[in-house]
Amino acid sequence: xxxxxxxxxxxxxxxxxxxxxxxxxxxxxxxxxxxxxxxxxxxxxxxxxxxxxxxxxxxxxxxxxxxxxxxxxxxxxxxxxxxxxxxxxxxxxxxxxxxxxxxxxxxxxxxxxxxxxxxxxxxxxxxxxxxxxxxxxxxxxxxxxxxxxxxxxxxxxxxxxxxxxxxxxxxxxxxxxxxxxxxxxxxxxxxxxxxxxxxxxxxxxxxxxxxxxxxxxxxxxxxxxxxxxxxxxxxxxxxxxxxxxxxxxxxxxxxxxxxxxxxxxxxxxxxxxxxxxxxxxxxxxxxxxxxxxxxxxxxxxxxxxxxxxxxxxxxxxxxxxxxxxxxxxxxxxxxxxxxxxxxxxxxxxxxxxxxxxxxxxxxxxxxxxxxxxxxxxxxxxxxxxxxxxxxxxxxxxxxxxxxxxxxxxxxxxxxxxxxxxxxxxxxxxxxxxxxxxxxxxxxxxxxxxxxxxxxxxxxxxxxxxxxxxxxxxxxxxxxxxxxxxxxxxxxxxxxxxxxxxxxxxxxxxxxxxxxxxxxxxxxxxxxxxxxxxxxxxxxxxxxxxxxxxxxxxxxxxxxxxxxxxxxxxxxxxxxxxxxxxxxxxxxxxxxxxxxxxxxxxxxxxxxxxxxxxxxxxxxxxxxxxxxxxxxxxxxxxxxxxxxxxxxxxxxxxxxxxxxxxxxxxxxxxxxxxxxxxxxxxxxxxxxxxxxxxxxxxxxxxxxxxxxxxxxxxxxxxxxxxxxxxxxxxxxxxxxxxxxxxxxxxxxxxxxxx
Numbered sequence: 001x002x003x004x005x006x007x008x009x010x011x012x013x014x015x016x017x018x019x020x021x022x023x024x025x026x027x028x029x030x031x032x033x034x035x036x037x038x039x040x041x042x043x044x045x046x047x048x049x050x051x052x053x054x055x056x057x058x059x060x061x062x063x064x065x066x067x068x069x070x071x072x073x074x075x076x077x078x079x080x081x082x083x084x085x086x087x088x089x090x091x092x093x094x095x096x097x098x099x100x101x102x103x104x105x106x107x108x109x110x111x112x113x114x115x116x117x118x119x120x121x122x123x124x125x126x127x128x129x130x131x132x133x134x135x136x137x138x139x140x141x142x143x144x145x146x147x148x149x150x151x152x153x154x155x156x157x158x159x160x161x162x163x164x165x166x167x168x169x170x171x172x173x174x175x176x177x178x179x180x181x182x183x184x185x186x187x188x189x190x191x192x193x194x195x196x197x198x199x200x201x202x203x204x205x206x207x208x209x210x211x212x213x214x215x216x217x218x219x220x221x222x223x224x225x226x227x228x229x230x231x232x233x234x235x236x237x238x239x240x241x242x243x244x245x246x247x248x249x250x251x252x253x254x255x256x257x258x259x260x261x262x263x264x265x266x267x268x269x270x271x272x273x274x275x276x277x278x279x280x281x282x283x284x285x286x287x288x289x290x291x292x293x294x295x296x297x298x299x300x301x302x303x304x305x306x307x308x309x310x311x312x313x314x315x316x317x318x319x320x321x322x323x324x325x326x327x328x329x330x331x332x333x334x335x336x337x338x339x340x341x342x343x344x345x346x347x348x349x350x351x352x353x354x355x356x357x358x359x360x361x362x363x364x365x366x367x368x369x370x371x372x373x374x375x376x377x378x379x380x381x382x383x384x385x386x387x388x389x390x391x392x393x394x395x396x397x398x399x400x401x402x403x404x405x406x407x408x409x410x411x412x413x414x415x416x417x418x419x420x421x422x423x424x425x426x427x428x429x430x431x432x433x434x435x436x437x438x439x440x441x442x443x444x445x446x447x448x449x450x451x452x453x454x455x456x457x458x459x460x461x462x463x464x465x466x467x468x469x470x471x472x473x474x475x476x477x478x479x480x481x482x483x484x485x486x487x488x489x490x491x492x493x494x495x496x497x498x499x500x501x502x503x504x505x506x507x508x509x510x511x512x513x514x515x516x517x518x519x520x521x522x523x524x525x526x527x528x529x530x531x532x533x534x535x536x537x538x539x540x541x542x543x544x545x546x547x548x549x550x551x552x553x554x555x556x557x558x559x560x561x562x563x564x565x566x567x568x569x570x571x572x573x574x575x576x577x578x579x580x581x582x583x584x585x586x587x588x589x590x591x592x593x594x595x596x597x598x599x600x601x602x603x604x605x606x607x608x609x610x611x612x613x614x615x616x617x618x619x620x621x622x623x624x625x626x627x628x629x630x631x632x633x634x635x636x637x638x639x640x641x642x643x644x645x646x647x648x649x650x651x652x653x654x655x656x657x658x659x660x661x662x663x664x665x666x667x668x669x670x671x672x673x674x675x676x677x678x679x680x681x682x683x684x685x686x687x688x689x690x691x692x693x694x695x696x697x698x699x700x701x702x703x704x705x706x707x708x709x710x711x712x713x714x715x716x717x718x719x720x721x722x723x724x725x726x727x728x729x730x731x732x733x734x735x736x737x738x739x740x741x742x743x744x745x746x747x748x749x750x751x752x753x
Contacts, residue, residue, distance in 0.1 A: 001070075002043040002051045002081075007036060007063030017057040024050035038063070045178055048085055052078065068175065081175045087118060088179050101181065114167055115187035116176050121166045122146060124190065126222075143194055144206070144217045154208070156198040156217050163191050250319035250350065253310040260311055261436045261461070262429020263304055266422055270295065270308065273418050275316050278352055278393060292417040294385060294396040296360075298403040299422035300614055302462030302510045305399035308422065309356045312397075319353040321346070328363050328377060337380040344384045344394070352393035360398035361405045378407050385415045424460050424614060427453055433461050437468040444496040452500055457584050458509035458615035470503035471495050509584070509615060522575040528700050529693025529724065530569065533686055537577060540682055545581055545617075545659070557681040559649060559660045561625070563667040564686035567725035570663040573686060574621050583619040583659070586612055590627030593641070601628075602644040609648040609655070616657035625662030631671045642671050649679045688722050697727040702746070707735050709746035716748055 006017065018039065022028050027042040043051040055078060058064045066073045068081060094100040101116050102124070111125045123141050146166075147159040167187060176182050198217065200208050207223055209216045218226075257267055277284055277291030284291060297305040313320035321343060330336045347353035357363070367375045385396060398416065400406065410416055425433060431453035438449065456464065475495045527534060541560060544551045560577075562570040578585045586608060593608075595601045605628075612618045622628070632639045649655055662680065664670065674680060689697060695714055698721070702709050721727050734750035743750075 001068075002045070002048065002078075003065075003067040004041045004043075004051065004054055004058065005038055005063070005065040005067075006041075006058040006061055007038050009058075009061045009063075011061065013057050017054060020050070020054050020057065024054070045081075045085065045180075048078075048082060052082070069178065077175065081178055084118070084175050084179050087116075088181055091181060114190050116171070116179070116182060118174055118176055119167055119170050119187075121170045122163050144198065144219075149208075149215060149217070151215075154200045156200060156206075156208075158194055158196055158198070160191050160194060160196065163194075164188060167191070250353070251310075251322050253314045253320050255307055255311045255314055257311055257315060259436060260304055260307060261432030261434075262425030263308060263422065264429075266308060266420055267311075269418075269420055270312055271315075274312050274318075274354075274395060278316060278318070292395065293414065294398070294416035294418070296403065296406075296411070296416040296419045297397065297399045297422050298419060299401065300424055300460060300510065301401050302460040303422040303424055304461045305422050306356075306358055307461075309354065309397045309399065313354045313356075316352070318393075319347070319350050320356065321353060322356045322358060324358050324362075336377050340377065340380050340384060347394045353395075355394065355396045357396070357398040359400060361400045361402045364398075364407055364410055365405050366407050378410070382407075382409055382415065385410075424458065430456050430459060430464060433464045434468070437465055438495075441468065441472060442491075442494045444494040446497045447495065447500065448497065452497070455504070455582065457582075457617055459507075460510055463507055463509050467500070467503050467507045470506055471499040474499040474502050522572065522579050524576050524580040527569065527573055527576045528696045529689035530573065530686065531693075533573070533684060536684055541659075542577070542580055558655055558658065559680035559682070560662070561667070561675070561680040561683045562661065562663045562686050563683065564665060565688060565723065566665050567723035568686045568688060569724045570665075570686050571621070571623055572724070574619075574661045574663060577661070578619045578621070581617070581619065581659070583617050584615045586615070586618060586620045588620065588622045590624060593628055599640065602640045605641060605644050606648065609658075612658045613656070617659075618657070619659045619661055622660065622662045624664060626664040626666040626669045629662075629670045629674045631669065642674065646673055646679065689724065694718065694721050694727060697724050698731070701728050701731040705731060705735060707738070707746060708744060710748070713746065713748060713751075716751075718751060 004021075008014065009017075011017075021039055021041040024043075024047065025041045026044045026047060029040050031038045031040060041054065055066060059066075066078065068077055091097050091100040096103075102111050102113050103117070112123060112127075113119055114122060114124050121141060122143055124143060126142055143163060144156070144158065146163050147157050149156050168184070171177055171182070171184075171187075177184075198206050200206060200217075205219060207218050207220060209218045209223070260267065273292045273295055281291075297308060299305060310320060312318075323343060328336050328339055330339065343355060347355050363374070364378050364381060365374060367378055396416070403411075403419070411419070431450055434449045434453055438447075456467070459467070472495055475493060478499075479493050524534070537560075541557055544554070544556050548556075560574075562573060564570060575585070588608060593601050593604050595604065608620065612620050628638065628641050629645060630638055630642075632642055649660060660680070667683075675683065698718070699714050702713065718730065721730055730751055734746050737750045738744070738746055
């Protein structure tokens, strides 16, 4: 029975509460004492939703009281009662209502509870299965953990009275007693059916587990399940291979230094750090120094960090244990740390060894930024690396492309002593990588790997590997029909230079995918009517960049500002310039950089410059640059963005092989510091084309349209046409008029309409 008492209130909901009390209650009465009045409302359990509504209305009033079965209660007890009634409704709807109260959620959890599935303080039975969920909290509440152990007699005495008290107290607290199907005598009979004692001597069902800090009673089924769980989540190596003693087996690597291209300097450094200390330890003893304990490889993705570590292990004949982040994590407390200790113990036992952590930033991020489980793993790793004795023949290697996200304590001497930057390959390195990936590939005579390597700006080892594979697939597609008809001879299928060119259009450099870099398809000869501008660019920009050997000791121009009226072809000219120089392009607009969040715009601009350095030689085109470089005297809010651009172009980090091209038609609005020498060194005005230039543009667009035209159009003077954009638009409009009038030749009259 639910009782709600409330008095008269000044609340605007008082009349609503009074209406609900009189209309919905099982029993209602009013008690008047002097000038005060108390409304006493009673509800049966079945009318709990009605009681909820009334309680929501009056619960905040001073004179309100709530009683459930005569006991003072509150909102929490009322919610608990609601859970009880919902459970009883589900029992009625159940297919097997007689088993509903004692069975668990799964088909494997039969007879799990004592009388009611809401009573979880003591469990009746836990069934173990490969398809069932296993929780340690459940085993902590199983009935054969409630009692005491007599070690002398080797007998466990079950405390039935304590089990009964716990279940009855929980039933009262959770208001299970209000359930129409609750039977206290059935619950007590279930407890009485339990054995009073368990003799553990030669017992076929129960065992005494003394491995933990406290001896525990377990069933044999539980012990077997624990073993399976341990093996299922234990760390494994070399594709989950395990040895006879469940120890990690080192991975077999067959990669040598000859399989790595463009990493000569990195190989030299890593050999000095690894091979010399292990092959000639007496040198280090003579110098009284210790070998490096840890080496960190960092650099862009795909540059060969993991391959380099494997090659070192193979060349130095060392056992190689590789660990990836997800293998470390475990859902059980302390298991992740145990796995790390197991790795180091096994490596020490089988020394000389290399422990390699791939993508170490996934498990060793900064502790102030991570959760507690990450912090414990980092702390354990720090302890293990500190505990490695001097000249112990175990070295820890790790690879990451986010070195700044690692915990600083890992990067100090004594842990990761030596850091090696694995950079993207240069022209010579790209040629070496191409030779490695094509040494068993049937190449045509026209394939020039040296020439191809010069065009692969920004490509890393993984990109070049994908390029070679894609080129081979293009060669296969050319002969696929002959192969299907069994007419092709395998010796005649070769990979040509055209296959590599097609593959190059499909494989985008890894570093450029985030910034949408692309290769321009505009030729230098396509720029018409700007002969003087082109000559100035050829003299001051193109020739110094292409013929570097003739301009030694001279600082090349790294900033070009194209300014002039709208529509004269500034952006088009910048694309043609990139095509002439053979550069990658990163194209930016103000909307790509500007952000409403403070500091976010500067960070975006910084990331674009970092990508440009990775893709070098690269051209960075900032269209309408005045949008982000307005004078700091008049635009205080954009000062951070201007400062970032200034520091990137001429700061401590040198901008090498990156050309920044800006276009604008509001040059007077740009901050003066941006225009000084050393930043935008070359400022070129792109003027309106001359009359001869307009005629050349007209001829170009007329020929491009493939629509017949009167040849006298070329010599006509169209005074309204001032820019290339005007000419293109006029030609298009004239073609529309001619087609509308069913005419097949363009004439002067079409341009006048």
